[in-house]
Each structure stands twice: as C-alpha cells, then as structure tokens.
Amino acid sequence: MPDIIQLLSDHIANQIAAGEVIQRPASAVKELLENAIDAGATEIQLIIKDSGKELIQVIDNGKGMSPTDARMSFERHATSKIRSIDDLFKIRTMGFRGEALASIAAVTQVELKTRQAGSEVGSRILIEGTEVKLQEACAMNVGTNISVKNLFFNVPARRHFLKSPSTEFRHILDEFTRVALAYPGIGFRLINNGTEQFHLTIGSLKQRVVGLLGNTYEKKLVPVEENTELLNIQGFIGKPDAATRTRGMQFFFINNRFIRNAYLHHAVVKAYEGLIEKESFPFYVLFLEVDPARVDVNVHPTKQEVKFEDDQMMYAYLNAAVKHALARYNIAPSLDFSL
Ligand code: ADP
Ligand code: MG
Numbered sequence: 001m002p003d004i005i006q007l008l009s010d011h012i013a014n015q016i017a018a019g020e021v022i023q024r025p026a027s028a029v030k031e032l033l034e035n036a037i038d039a040g041a042t043e044i045q046l047i048i049k050d051s052g053k054e055l056i057q058v059i060d061n062g063k064g065m066s067p068t069d070a071r072m073s074f075e076r077h078a079t080s081k082i083r084s085i086d087d088l089f090k091i092r093t094m095g096f097r098g099e100a101l102a103s104i105a106a107v108t109q110v111e112l113k114t115r116q117a118g119s120e121v122g123s124r125i126l127i128e129g130t131e132v133k134l135q136e137a138c139a140m141n142v143g144t145n146i147s148v149k150n151l152f153f154n155v156p157a158r159r160h161f162l163k164s165p166s167t168e169f170r171h172i173l174d175e176f177t178r179v180a181l182a183y184p185g186i187g188f189r190l191i192n193n194g195t196e197q198f199h200l201t202i203g204s205l206k207q208r209v210v211g212l213l214g215n216t217y218e219k220k221l222v223p224v225e226e227n228t229e230l231l232n233i234q235g236f237i238g239k240p241d242a243a244t245r246t247r248g249m250q251f252f253f254i255n256n257r258f259i260r261n262a263y264l265h266h267a268v269v270k271a272y273e274g275l276i277e278k279e280s281f282p283f284y285v286l287f288l289e290v291d292p293a294r295v296d297v298n299v300h301p302t303k304q305e306v307k308f309e310d311d312q313m314m315y316a317y318l319n320a321a322v323k324h325a326l327a328r329y330n331i332a333p334s335l336d337f338s339l
Contacts, residue, residue, distance in 0.1 A: 014106035021103040025052025026171035034094035036060035051168040061143040064116040067123035076102040089293045114144040178258040184208035226321035238283025243276040251285040267315040271322035
C-alpha cells in the first residue's frame with residue numbers, strides 16, 4: 001500500500017488555526033488591541049467599518065517592528081514574547097502563542113505599516129491569504145498601523161454565517177470595553193463607520209468605567225481592595241441598585257486579562273445574598289493579581305478560560321473581599337470575616 005500521510009501546507013495550517021482564533025470580527029479586534037498593548041502603546045485607535053467585515057484598523061504608538069520582524073510576525077508560531085516553556089509560567093504579556101497575525105492573514109487582506117523609534121522610515125507590507133504581495137519603505141509615525149480588510153474573503157461559509165451587523169458590532173464593542181477597562185493608563189479611541197464613538201483619555205479606573213459604561217455608574221461604584229499572600233484584588237463592585245436582570249456588566253481580569261469564570265462569579269454573587277434579587281446580576285469590574293506561575297492561561301486559543309492552582313482559596317478571598325467592601329460602605333451589615 002502507498003503511504004498516504006502528508007504535511008499540510010502552512011497556508012492550510014494557518015486557515016485551520018484561524019478557525020479557532022478568529023471566529024468573528026471581534027476576535028481580530030481583540031488580538032490586534034492586545035498586540036498594541038504588548039507593544040507598550042499609550043494611545044490606541046480602533047477604526048471599524050461595516051461591523052469589521054470591511055475594515056478593522058488598529059493604530060498604536062508602541063515600539064513598532066523592524067522590516068524583518070514585520071514580515072516574520074505573520075509566520076505561524078512567530079512571537080517575540082516567549083522563548084522557552086518556562087516563560088509561559090511567568091507570562092506578563094497578553095499574547096504569547098504567535099498565532100494571531102498568521103491566523104488573521106490567512107483569512108483577510110492585511111496592510112501593515114510599522115516603524116521603530118530608531119528608524120528613519122517605516123515598512124509597509126501587503127498580505128493576502130498568507131501570501132506577501134509587497135514590502136516597501138514608507139513614511140509614518142513611530143508605532144504600528146494595521147488594517148485588516150474583507151474578513152473571511154476566502155472562507156465564504158464563515159463570512160456567510162456572521163451575524164447581523166449590529167450583533168457583530170456588539171461583540172466588537174464588548175472586546176473594546178474589556179481591553180479599555182483593563183488599561184485606564186492607555187488612551188483609546190473607537191471610530192465606527194466614520195463616527196467617533198469613544199475618546200477615552202488616560203485616567204483612573206473610575207474615570208474609565210464611567211467613560212465606557214456611562215455616567216450612571218459615577219454614584220454606584222464601591223471600591224474593593226484586598227491584598228493577600230495568594231492574590232491581590234482591586235477594582236469596583238456596584239451598589240445593589242446597579243444590579244441588572246441581564247448579564248454583561250460583570251468583568252473579571254486575571255493579571256489584566258479578561259476571563260469568564262462561573263466559579264469566581266458565584267463567589268461575588270454569594271456576597272450579595274439578601275441584597276439583590278436572586279435572578280439579578282451584580283455589577284463588578286475586578287482585577288485579580290496572581291503569580292503567573294499559579295494560573296494557566298493556555299487552556300484555550302482565545303485565553304478567556306484559565307485554570308488556577310488554588311481556586312477554592314481564590315473563591316474564599318474574593319467572596320470575603322466583596323463582603324468586606326459592601327460592609328465598609330454600610331451596604332451590608334458587618335459580617336464575620338474569618339479569613
Ligand atoms: P503574539 O502576540 O502571540 O506574540 P501575534 O501573531 O499576535 O503573536 O504577533 C506576532 C508578533 O508580532 C508579536 O510577538 C510581536 O513581536 C509582533 N507584533 C504584532 N503586533 C505588533 C504591534 N502592534 N507592535 C509591535 N509589534 C507587534
Ligand atoms: Mg498577539
């Protein structure tokens with residue numbers, strides 16, 4: 001019998017990976033914003049057209065890339081963020097898998113312009129479905145300007161199954177909100193179909209919450225701050241009247257990475273017992289700082305799921321921190337804090 005196994009071409013491998021990493025326009029938005037943050041940007045602009053189907057553009061004033069790195073950045077498993085497996089256990093960057101740009105390039109048309117502080121000129125690259133069409137010098141500010149056009153142009157099934165423009169834009173807004181909440185020390189702008197929807201200047205977390213979620217939050221926030229050996233917790237919870245019937249206003253960040261975690265959510269909700277109705281969801285924006293060695297962020301390509309070494313302890317600390325904050329602001333009677 002003849003041998004039948006073949007290695008897939010890079011292009012096909014990238015397209016398959018893209019299926020996991022880039023599910024919709026919002027996934028590309030997340031990856032590009034995170035790259036800008038990892039590049040040390042202090043100002044990030046997100047430009048969207050046709051809910052990301054036509055254009056997703058991110059302009060940052062970060063450290064930029066050399067012309068060679070600019071080309072390399074689109075290779076699969078190409079990253080400047082880790083070198084060894086040990087680095088994974090001390091990860092401080094948002095990215096590390098080296099998959100995002102390769103995946104994006106596999107299913108879109110990309111124009112990347114980038115310039116490092118030390119260079120006179122920048123480099124411009126055009127890529128379509130992983131194929132480099134052009135690379136040339138260009139004039140630009142220091143930083144990176146990446147445009148992702150015609151998402152899924154070569155995967156009609158995916159393009160076809162995108163939801164309505166308003167739903168896809170909603171997902172983009174969710175990603176933008178999460179990233180902007182996590183980095184009040186970075187200025188963000190969001191321009192949607194030519195209209196500026198957000199202009200968030202550098203400020204405090206409180207200013208960022210209000211700037212993103214609305215003035216009504218100004219008087220509804222209760223600060224949370226708790227430092228323990230295992231983790232530091234800080235951020236805001238909402239007063240009971242900020243609770244809502246639908247979810248969506250619950251934000252957990254582990255080492256500045258937005259995550260979903262039903263177990264930790266429960267720890268917060270439990271602290272509100274008797275203060276809010278059973279079916280409603282309290283508002284919270286909580287930042288948990290843990291030793292990166294104690295949390296595995298490499299559970300899923302989108303990194304929204306994480307595994308903790310000591311999740312029961314985390315539950316207990318978090319629950320106590322929220323009760324504490326509620327009590328301190330005289331929202332709940334002082335309870336027994338036996339931790
Ligand atoms: P990862 O972020 O996991 O390393 P990506 O595919 O997202 O993988 O990016 C590949 C590499 O390209 C990054 O490691 C980084 O060195 C470089 N890069 C990507 N975006 C930017 C940017 N906006 N500014 C500077 N460098 C960038
Ligand atoms: Mg990345």
